[in-house]
Each structure stands twice: as C-alpha cells, then as structure tokens.
Amino acid sequence: MSNAVKENTILKDLLTYQTHLNGQSSLLEKIRKESAEKVKNTPFPTTRDEDWRFTNLKPLTRGGDFVPDQEESSEYDPSELEEYFIPESENTRLVFINGRFSTEYSSIDDLPEGTLIGNLAEFAAEDNKIVEEHLNQYAEYEEDIFTYFNGAFLDDGSMVYIPQDTKVESPIHILNFYTNSDQDFFTNPRTLVVADKFSKSTVIEEHIGLSDNRYLTVPVVELKLFEGANVKHLRIQRDSRQAIHISRPVAHVAQHSKYESYTITLGARLSRNDPKIVATDEEVDFTVDGLVLIDGDQIADTHSVMDHRQAHATSHQLHKCVINGEAHSVFNGKIFVRQGAQKIDSFQENRNLLLSRDGHVNTKPQLEIFADDVVCTHGATIGSFEDEELFYLKSRGLSGEKARELITYGFALETIENIEVDSIHQLLLKEVERYSKSHRDEPEAKPVA
Amino acid sequence: MLEIKNLHAVVAEEGNEILKGVDLTINKGEIHAIMGPNGSGKSTLSKVVAGHPAYEVTEGEVIYEGEDLLELEPDERAHKGIFLAFQYPVEVPGVTNSRLLREAYNTIAKEQGREELDPLQFEDYVKEKLELVNMKPELLERSVNAGFSGGEKKRNEIFQMAVLNPRLSFLDETDSGLDIDALKTVANGINSLAGEDKAIVLVTHYQRILEYVDPDAVHVMMDGKIAKSGDKQLAFKLEEEGYDWLEKEVQVNAQ
Numbered sequence: 001m002s003n004a005v006k007e008n009t010i011l012k013d014l015l016t017y018q019t020h021l022n023g024q025s026s027l028l029e030k031i032r033k034e035s036a037e038k039v040k041n042t043p044f045p046t047t048r049d050e051d052w053r054f055t056n057l058k059p060l061t062r063g064g065d066f067v068p069d070q071e072e073s074s075e076y077d078p079s080e081l082e083e084y085f086i087p088e089s090e091n092t093r094l095v096f097i098n099g100r101f102s103t104e105y106s107s108i109d110d111l112p113e114g115t116l117i118g119n120l121a122e123f124a125a126e127d128n129k130i131v132e133e134h135l136n137q138y139a140e141y142e143e144d145i146f147t148y149f150n151g152a153f154l155d156d157g158s159m160v161y162i163p164q165d166t167k168v169e170s171p172i173h174i175l176n177f178y179t180n181s182d183q184d185f186f187t188n189p190r191t192l193v194v195a196d197k198f199s200k201s202t203v204i205e206e207h208i209g210l211s212d213n214r215y216l217t218v219p220v221v222e223l224k225l226f227e228g229a230n231v232k233h234l235r236i237q238r239d240s241r242q243a244i245h246i247s248r249p250v251a252h253v254a255q256h257s258k259y260e261s262y263t264i265t266l267g268a269r270l271s272r273n274d275p276k277i278v279a280t281d282e283e284v285d286f287t288v289d290g291l292v293l294i295d296g297d298q299i300a301d302t303h304s305v306m307d308h309r310q311a312h313a314t315s316h317q318l319h320k321c322v323i324n325g326e327a328h329s330v331f332n333g334k335i336f337v338r339q340g341a342q343k344i345d346s347f348q349e350n351r352n353l354l355l356s357r358d359g360h361v362n363t364k365p366q367l368e369i370f371a372d373d374v375v376c377t378h379g380a381t382i383g384s385f386e387d388e389e390l391f392y393l394k395s396r397g398l399s400g401e402k403a404r405e406l407i408t409y410g411f412a413l414e415t416i417e418n419i420e421v422d423s424i425h426q427l428l429l430k431e432v433e434r435y436s437k438s439h440r441d442e443p444e445a446k447p448v449a
Numbered sequence: 450m451l452e453i454k455n456l457h458a459v460v461a462e463e464g465n466e467i468l469k470g471v472d473l474t475i476n477k478g479e480i481h482a483i484m485g486p487n488g489s490g491k492s493t494l495s496k497v498v499a500g501h502p503a504y505e506v507t508e509g510e511v512i513y514e515g516e517d518l519l520e521l522e523p524d525e526r527a528h529k530g531i532f533l534a535f536q537y538p539v540e541v542p543g544v545t546n547s548r549l550l551r552e553a554y555n556t557i558a559k560e561q562g563r564e565e566l567d568p569l570q571f572e573d574y575v576k577e578k579l580e581l582v583n584m585k586p587e588l589l590e591r592s593v594n595a596g597f598s599g600g601e602k603k604r605n606e607i608f609q610m611a612v613l614n615p616r617l618s619f620l621d622e623t624d625s626g627l628d629i630d631a632l633k634t635v636a637n638g639i640n641s642l643a644g645e646d647k648a649i650v651l652v653t654h655y656q657r658i659l660e661y662v663d664p665d666a667v668h669v670m671m672d673g674k675i676a677k678s679g680d681k682q683l684a685f686k687l688e689e690e691g692y693d694w695l696e697k698e699v700q701v702n703a704q
Contacts, residue, residue, distance in 0.1 A: 394527070395526075396553040400524070
C-alpha cells in the first residue's frame with residue numbers, strides 16, 4: 001500500500017551544511033560521506049513506527065530552520081561557564097560550546113602515562129590508531145537516521161583513552177554548553193571512550209543549555225570496555241526548555257568488565273535517549289539507571305536495550321520518572337538474552353510518579369529471551385501519592401505540601417544515591433530538592449493511571 | 450481532655466458504617482486500653498481521632514481540650530499534640546528517619562510557639578530518645594520504615610512518639626507481633642512517656658501488654674460501640690474466657 005504522506009526531509013536538507021566542515025582527517029571525511037549516504041537512504045521516523053509510537057517529533061520538525069553551530073553568533077558570559085566546572089575535574093575537563101571544542105576552557109593536565117583525553121578531531125587528524133580502530137564501530141542503531149546524521153557531521157568531539165591497568169582518579173568532565181543564539185542551530189557531539197584492560201575511570205557527560213533558546217543536539221557516545229575494565233558514566237541533561245535532544249549512548253562490554261551508567265534528564269522540550277549496552281563476552285556486570293524529572297510541556301522518552309549475547313551476566317536497570325504539568329514520559333526497555341546466554345541475572349524496573357492530572361506516561365518493559373536458565377525480573381508502575389503515605393506524614397504534623405515534597409524527593413533520591421562524585425551528587429540533590437519544592441501543590445483531581 | 454460523644458463513622462468510599470455510636474471520655478494523666486475482636490472498630494476509632502481521610506464522620510462529636518477536633522486537618526491535630534502510632538507504619542523510601550522527625554518536630558514546635566532545633570541540637574535531643582526504645586543510631590539515617598522488621602517498625606513508632614512528645618497518643622496495636630523482649634522495650638517506652646498532663650490509649654488484641662503497662666480503664670468494643678468498660682480485671686477475664694460471654698451479655702441488654 002502506498003503512503004501518500006510526504007516524508008519529513010529536515011535532516012536530509014541539513015546535509016547541505018556538510019561543506020562547512022574542515023577536511024583535515026581522511027577518516028572523519030570517510031565516515032561523514034558514508035553517513036550522509038545513509039541519512040539520504042533512511043526514512044525519517046513517524047508515529048507509525050513502533051519505536052516512535054508515543055513520541056511525536058513535531059518540536060523538531062515544526063518551528064523554524066536550523067543552521068550549523070556558529071560561534072560568532074553565540075552570546076554568553078565566560079563566567080557563566082565556570083559556574084559549571086567542578087573541583088574534582090580541574091585537570092580533566094573538556095569543554096564544547098555549541099559543539100565546538102574550546103581550548104580556552106578545557107583543561108587537561110597531569111594524566112597518568114599513556115592516557116589520552118582531548119578533541120576527537122585533533123586525534124583523528126594525527127591518524128591516532130585508537131581512533132582509527134574504534135571510532136564509529138559501536139554506534140549501531142538499525143535504520144536510525146539520527147545516528148547517521150551525527151556521523152555526517154563528525155568533527156569536534158571527546159576522545160578518552162584509559163590505558164591498561166590504569167586508574168584515572170579524577171572524573172573526566174565533558175561539558176557541552178549550548179548558548180543563546182540569533183538562529184536555531186544544530187550540533188552533533190560525538191564521544192569515544194576506550195577503556196583498556198583492567199582500567200578504571202569515571203566519565204561525566206553533561207549537556208547544559210545556558211539560555212532558553214531552541215536548538216537541536218544529537219549526541220552519540222561510544223564506549224568500548226576491554227576485559228576487566230571499569231567505567232562509571234554519569235549523564236546529566238540540563239538542556240534549554242526549548243531544545244531537542246536526541247542521544248545514542250552505546251557501550252560494548254567485554255569479559256569481567258563493569259559498566260555503570262546513570263542518566264539524569266531534567267531539561268529539553270523533547271528528549272529521546274536510547275542507551276544500548278552490549279555484553280560481548282561472559283561475566284560482565286552493567287547498570288543503566290535513569291532519573292527523569294519533567295513538567296510543563298516536556299517530553300522525555302527512553303528506549304533502552306540491554307543485549308546479553310553471552311552467559312553469566314548481571315544487569316540492572318532502575319528507571320524512575322516524576323511527571324508534572326502536561327509533561328509526557330515514555331519508557332521502552334528491551335532486555336535481550338541471546339541463544340546460549342545462560343545464567344543471566346537481569347533486573348529492570350520503571351517506576352513513574354505522576355503528580356498532575358494532565359501528565360502522561362507510556363511504559364513498556366520488554367523481554368526477549370532465547371535461553372532457559374536465566375533470572376529476569378521486570379516491571380513497571382505508575383502511581384500518584386498514596387493516601388496512606390500522605391496521612392502518615394500529616395499525622396506527624398507535616399502539611400500536605402510538605403508531605404508531597406518529601407515523598408517526591410524520596411522517590412527521586414534512590415536513583416542518584418550511588419553517584420560517588422561529590423560535586424555531582426550535591427548538584428543532583430539540589431536539583432531534586434528544587435523540583436520537589438516547586439511541585440508540591442495538590443493535583444486538581446486524582447489522576448487515572 | 451478528650452470527649453467522644455455518640456460517634457458514628459462510615460468508610461468514605463462505600464458508606465459502610467464502622468463506628469455506631471462510640472462514647473468515651475479520657476482525662477489527663479490516664480492510660481486507657483481498648484480491646485475487642487477483629488472488625489469491632491477499635492482501629493477505626495483511633496484513625497478517626499487522628500483524621501484519616503478514608504473515614505467520614507456522620508454523627509456525633511469529638512472534643513479535645515474544649516475544641517472540635519473534627520474540624521481540623523490531620524496535621525493540625527498533630528500540632529495540638531495528638532499522635533497516632535500506626536498499626537502498619539508506612540514506608541517512605543528515600544526520606545530518612547532523622548529528616549522526617551526534625552521536620553515534624555520543628556513544625557510542631559513552631560505551631561506551639563516553642564523554639565525550633567537546628568540539626569546539631571536535634572541530634573543531641575534524639576540521642577536520649579533512642580535509648581528509651583533501645584534503637585541503634587544508624588536507624589536515624591535509614592529511610593523511614595523501609596526494610597525495617599515488624600518489631601523495628603513498632604519501636605520506631607514509639608521512638609517518634611518520644612521525639613514529638615504528644616499530649617494524647619493512640620497506639621494502634623503497637624504490641625502485636627512483638628516478641629517478649631520487644632514488648633518489654635515498647636512497654637517501658639510507653640510508661641516513661643506517660644505523665645500527669647498526658648493521656649495514652651492502647652488499642653490492643655491482647656492483655657499481655659497490660660502486664661507491663663497499668664491501665665486506669667479497660668474498654669471493650671463490639672460492633673462499633675463500647676460494649677463494656679471496667680478495670681484491668683476485665684482484660685484478664687477476656688483473656689481467659691474470650692468474647693463469647695460478653696457478646697451474649699450485649700445481646701441480652703439489647704433485648
């Protein structure tokens with residue numbers, strides 16, 4: 001059956017801006033060309049696609065054209081940026097402003113021998129072997145135009161390499177700033193993290209909108225964990241309330257490695273996050289937790305994949321969302337256990353606290369298991385404040401508002417209590433507190449879940 | 450202190466009448482025990498006094514220190530010194546015991562015109578209260594009742610009572626499910642929290658807590674009313690003979 005609806009060509013049209021990029025690396029040039037071809041040949045998703053059923057891309061497709069990131073037109077006060085720096089990462093800080101690497105604000109020093117942290121484009125221009133071997137090898141999202149779109153504009157980005165048996169004590173803080181601008185712009189941040197055997201490191205990936213303007217950011221993050229490597233990955237999305245944020249973080253984890261990711265979603269008009277963890281060997285351990293705090297007209301969609309390809313893995317996903325106003329949260333969590341991947345212990349739970357009558361939740365935990373000796377638990381809950389819980393706190397003298405604030409705070413807290421970087425932990429506590437305090441009014445009516 | 454007159458209450462959602470005319474007077478300095486079989490309404494009575502939204506009062510009045518209690522929200526009742534130890538204490542994940550209690554203590558102190566305590570002062574203040582119920586300080590930093598054993602939850606209720614220092618306390622089956630040691634601890638806590646200007650109401654299934662706490666009056670509830678009131682001997686008689694004799698007596702009186 002032919003479909004008369006015309007495909008949206010926004011991303012395909014933006015390919016004309018590819019000429020703006022420099023050509024210093026033949027590797028990047030090759031990836032850009034191949035990716036551009038794929039963008040041309042991949043349909044733009046609509047709500048008729050299963051993976052986009054609940055998330056309408058209108059905030060992206062309607063509301064004016066995008067131009068490439070232009071530093072000249074961006075407006076910001078340098079001291080604004082510094083507010084977001086953390087003392088733990090004084091010498092392990094990468095700063096990007098509207099997608100452009102900033103030598104001025106980045107600070108890399110005192111690294112353990114062999115450790116590489118810096119601008120991906122620069123390493124690629126020097127024909128760095130690690131970049132050549134690993135870049136664009138892991139971000140496999142079938143028929144996903146956004147991943148290809150990112151590849152078509154591959155240029156500045158973050159590159160992190162931790163050598164074998166090395167521990168980088170300081171967390172590596174990657175700050176992606178988005179500034180106010182005359183025109184809506186688009187950026188395609190790319191991050192490559194290669195953690196060699198038995199290394200240990202923490203990567204903080206932050207997206208910060210400095211104003212309330214509209215922009216499109218499509219971050220792709222590739223992590224490769226070799227045998228016995230340990231990587232903690234904190235992702236904090238504090239984009240502008242008009243931004244469109246579509247991210248694809250993917251981790252390939254080898255034997256005895258441990259990957260923990262915590263994604264905190266606070267900003268953006270529309271955010272879509274598709275974390276994907278692939279256990280390529282036996283005996284791996286990974287966590288992909290998330291916390292979403294949204295209100296107003298925000299949409300936050302998480303589509304995750306936990307792909308157990310080999311036996312003896314442990315995995316954990318706790319995804320919590322608090323929804324107020326007319327905000328809309330979507331969760332789709334797929335757990336794959338491939339044939340022969342026995343002795344998998346996988347936990348998945350999506351819990352939603354709905355604070356308002358007009359908030360909206362779609363949730364779908366999904367198991368696809370092709371092995372018979374596995375323990376997989378999964379579940380989803382949607383709820384409002386429970387009368388008994390409110391009464392308990394009120395009977396202790398707390399007002400209804402205070403009781404709702406405390407319950408919201410407590411609900412959100414669980415997902416951030418394992419975050420060990422003190423500045424980030426404190427920051428998130430404040431964010432949770434601020435959110436809880438600003439949404440403690442009684443809902444107009446009891447929402448129907 | 451508390452005067453309950455002809456109190457009728459229904460389950461708000463379905464209209465099923467649970468309290469069918471309760472009369473009860475409690476004076477300062479007294480300890481009362483309310484006993485009765487399952488479903489007699491004794492738990493409902495304590496919830497209605499605390500202001501539980503699941504119940505609707507359809508008739509009668511509850512006067513506390515000269516004031517109509519039924520006009521007040523549950524938190525306002527707490528500000529006036531009313532406390533309910535829950536039969537099933539609620540878990541509040543992510544909120545520590547110490548945070549809830551400091552918040553509660555300071556809110557009540559402010560409403561009563563007393564001085565609020567800062568975190569350090571509060572720490573000192575709760576230390577002695579912990580000893581009263583034999584609780585470890587670690588429990589302060591754990592989420593309210595989350596992962597607590599049954600006994601820990603009950604002790605935590607008495608601990609909260611000790612910290613908030615209420616004037617009128619209803620303890621809803623706080624003794625149920627406790628082993629002998631925990632029962633003694635809870636009973637000691639109750640005894641040390643009783644006082645001349647306070648009153649305590651024990652809602653219980655069993656007389657065994659009355660071996661450690663000496664009540665001024667024992668009431669038996671049946672079918673939504675106080676069927677009989679007496680002294681401690683009434684509790685012992687119930688323990689030995691059950692409720693059958695009393696049910697018959699009530700039926701005879703009704704005829």
